Amino acid sequence: MELFAHQYRLQELEGCGDFATRLARRQPHCSMELSKRRFGLWYLMKKLTPRRATQAANGFPN
Numbered sequence: 001m002e003l004f005a006h007q008y009r010l011q012e013l014e015g016c017g018d019f020a021t022r023l024a025r026r027q028p029h030c031s032m033e034l035s036k037r038r039f040g041l042w043y044l045m046k047k048l049t050p051r052r053a054t055q056a057a058n059g060f061p062n
Helices: 004-014 019-025 028-048 051-058
Strands: none
Touching: none
């Protein structure tokens, strides 16, 4: 099972070389990875920035 996971990880890394490749292949795990990363970034920003600053940046209250 560990080997399979490792193999899949390699395959995943291969498939997600860069954004262009990701777009071209449209692999579901790549887009998932991308959205997860994007959400992580958004969450971090939300945590770090004061509420008012975030509101101004987004242009709507949250």
